Amino acid sequence: MLFIQRRAPGGAQSNVITVREIAQQPQTPQTVTACSIAHLAAGEAIAIAAYLDSGAKAPYSVLEGGTVGSLTAAMVAPSASFAAPSTQLVDADSWADGEHLDAETMTRRITQPLSLLYNPPRFAARSLAPYSAASGQRRLVPWRANAIEESGGWVTDGTAFTVPASGLYWVSLCAATMRTGPQGDFGSYQMNVLHNGEVVSLHQRQNTRADYQSSIAATDLIYLSVGDRISVEVLGTGTGLTWTAPSDDESTRWGTLAAIMLGTSANGMEG
Template sequence: MAANGFTPDEAAQWVTALDTGLYIISAQLTVRPGTVQAAGDGVMLFVQTRAPSGAQTNVITVREIAQQSQTLQTITACSIVHLSAGTSIGLAAYLDSGAKAYAVQESGALGGLSAFMVAPASSFGGSSAQLVTADTWADREHLDAEVMTRRITRPLGVLYNPPRFACRAMAPYSAASGQRRALPWKAGGSFEQSGGWTTDGAAFTAPASGLYWVSLCAATMRSGPEGAYGSYQMNILRNGELVSLHQRQVTRTDYHASIAATDLIYLTAGDRLSVEFLGTGTGLTWRAPSDDDSTHWGTIAAVMLGASATSMEA
């Protein structure tokens, strides 16, 4: 384990953040199943936080289906999370395999947990710094200390408190195979933002131009026969156009699985970020997980990383 700004416990199960801020968290777990049932077994990966009081919270939950015996399968999870100083993060796994043996692979490249701070913001929501462009410097211009300080520090403010949003609950949805539809989100208390992001429940509108780190975790379940009869896509769109495609397969009936994805996307102020669902297969119906707590299974989030970028090519 390598850590800078985090301290691990003796068992290296939890690592504790020393500083408050916004963190990009990524995790992966690789398993090798023994005998699997015909339609596959679920493998769940939880990213958890632990407060100094000891209270634990799942901040990311992903489930994929392992379909082949003795074959490595890697499950990933990612999101943007606000951590207060003294909060710890850790991983937990659940193998939906009954009495059958699963082995968690221990080699370094096959599993891991990483987190890095993108801004020392005091909370996830709230006010964001005003996006200010750098002033023009003129030859032989006289600058007093106040002007010099302002010109240097004002453009940096957004780096310490960048525009960001997170919506941590999907709304119910259903779609027939071959039907494209916008994935709906619960835009009430599950939506947090800073900097002026807005949403209509289907798309999220960027308040400022720049390069954004976007993360997605979304789940679906289907009807129809057991087995490899249908796959599905959760695609990230910008103004209705595909920018990031992600595809998985669900082999069990009425049993949900999910996709975790991340990408760097340039957004201009006013651009709309959304997720398109597409299921395949003949005669299948795809729908949101029938879970009492839908916050387990859906999150979309973004944070600005490059305030000065004018395009992805710049």
């Protein structure tokens, strides 16, 4: 298991996201990926922590050098909190030939259309709600209402999130599912990002152990229009298997679906 953790200046730690993977072969490097969108305050720290399953029969070690490991973060927008009010989109004023502009008007015309980029629409669902799906059954992933943050006017029915403003968005998914039923070398699952109910980003993994949760992490750039919906579906395979949400609470954070606007666009990715 791998955790991205946040540490407050006073030393208190909390999980941003948790992932879990099965190591199949000895002496073989294996990568684990986690990703999320979170609000960090000045003075807080982030770090990676690892936990080795008690059933492991051999010691693990972290590889060094090269590109086998990385921890990266980038500020997308300064904000007092994740749910602080976002800035509304302001259209640019018209410019007329020969028009005289004082300093205040010039500053306003330049900065107002860019203000949305400093405090853009965003949401994050940070805890999976219970669900159960038989193999071969597509199931929308539900999210706990008390673990949803949003700014900008996002609306959700518990599974899909409706976009409040058109633009180019960075979408981040990190979620686990648990396989129950017979154990064996069969059984895989998908965690797919849906745009208006259609698969826009497909991600598939294998899980060979019964009653064991494993994770998928993914990011994507998607142009979203006002009224579009973003959701996630789980689809498992294998005979006699059931795929369920892991036992979850807000401290473990087995799942996160989040999106934040990176830029406004007139009509699409090419706008």
